[in-house]
């Protein structure tokens with residue numbers, strides 16, 4: 001991919017012209033970790049008008065304070081049927097359908113609150129920390145298998161994907177050996193190039209699988225979250241929907257952070273050395289990677305009312321695109337934001353969102369990343385990319401950013417238990 | 418800004434709480450979550466000096482605005 005300033009996109013002129021620009025999505029800077037240059041160029045302007053796929057004119061929010069204010073404000077709805085899409089999905093025209101049963105990301109209070117309350121107790125800081133030992137065991141198993149398979153492996157396939165997948169399957173009570181029945185469907189759901197029909201089919205297949213599983217858990221409960229939830233007042237349909245959401249979210253989020261995070265650390269050897277020298281920095285390294293990479297982006301909301309944010313009036317009915325990656329690079333919040341700096345206090349980043357929808361699985365993701373990244377670098381002290389960095393394929397068309405594969409290698413005699 | 422170790426009095430609103438766990442993560446000596454709903458449990462409404470900075474940070478981080486911070490009323494000392 002070459003940098004071509006005449007290619008489709010926005011120029012400085014467009015920004016001031018009558019016609020509001022569309023969402024910048026093109027990462028042409030040559031740095032796979034940086035947001036599209038047009039997005040971060042807006043950093044002194046926290047909010048501006050933006051044109052959506054269907055012609056709707058709403059907002060684009062790139063400032064940290066404005067993003068936080070909007071995500072925390074119940075006057076901004078998450079209901080899909082009220083949203084306009086920044087980019088078209090082929091096969092979707094007109095109003096979006098409301099959230100399918102169990103997809104709590106697309107609900108507002110009080111419906112959202114009811115579901116969320118049933119789940120938050122299962123994902124507390126304490127409960128997730130109790131999983132640390134189990135995450136450590138699974139990490140060792142994955143690293144053993146990777147060592148056997150290598151040197152020279154795809155880190156995504158060998159490590160970044162299986163670890164969170166094994167963990168979420170165990171937590172939910174989904175047999176990992178069934179993964180051909182759900183993994184590809186989850187991938188389709190997150191794929192922005194998939195059309196509405198294949199997304200619909202993938203969703204149906206996922207629900208079909210979980211529906212069968214829910215019936216099995218009702219008949220014969222086991223020690224896991226899905227079985228646990230069968231004792232609540234949730235219907236089978238609700239349980240299958242929630243199970244599908246948790247499974248999808250567990251499979252395709254942390255995996256991208258692990259692979260892209262490894263890529264980022266390998267590309268910033270001074271930061272990697274600092275982490276190696278002081279494993280006590282693991283937790284804040286994870287926060288900084290979350291900020292720097294902001295893989296779940298953007299977040300969409302719809303104004304239910306006229307609302308003033310940072311001195312600008314957002315009109316009822318406007319869709320607001322909250323660019324988490326831009327907000328997390330706002331220099332007013334994070335000085336020298338384009339630098340990966342594991343010594344900085346990155347707390348307050350919006351990588352898990354903000355407000356009542358803030359990521360339910362964040363404490364699990366934190367435990368996984370805090371265990372897995374240092375363990376990977378400890379096991380393979382000579383770990384390095386096995387391809388030129390510019391050839392690493394990127395997930396440019398996915399709801400969750402990351403790498404499609406990450407070829408890595410190491411010196412065989414230099415691995416550590 | 419006031420000294421982060423200045424006395425403070427906290428209160429929590431469990432109806433607003435979203436159970437995200439930011440407070441229990443940031444100031445575990447001051448906040449916990451219950452096991453059933455994962456909602457905030459305030460362990461120390463008037464935290465000890467060494468926990469005040471973390472408590473203040475937790476107030477600022479709470480995604481649901483469920484933690485309120487008041488300087489203790491000078492008359493109730």
Ligand code: HEM
Pocket residue numbers: 078104105106116245246249250251253254257295296299300350351352353354356357358359360361362364365
């Ligand atoms: C590093 C990994 C992860 C990132 C970056 C991430 C990011 C996010 C973000 C930004 C949101 C807010 C969406 C919105 O406001 O519209 C969210 C919500 C959510 N996440 Fe995560 N997530 C991660 C891992 C996980 C994991 C492992 C799970 C599995 C349990 C999970 C489950 C959820 C659920 C269920 C919601 C919806 C919560 C609600 O609407 O109340 N996430 N996540």
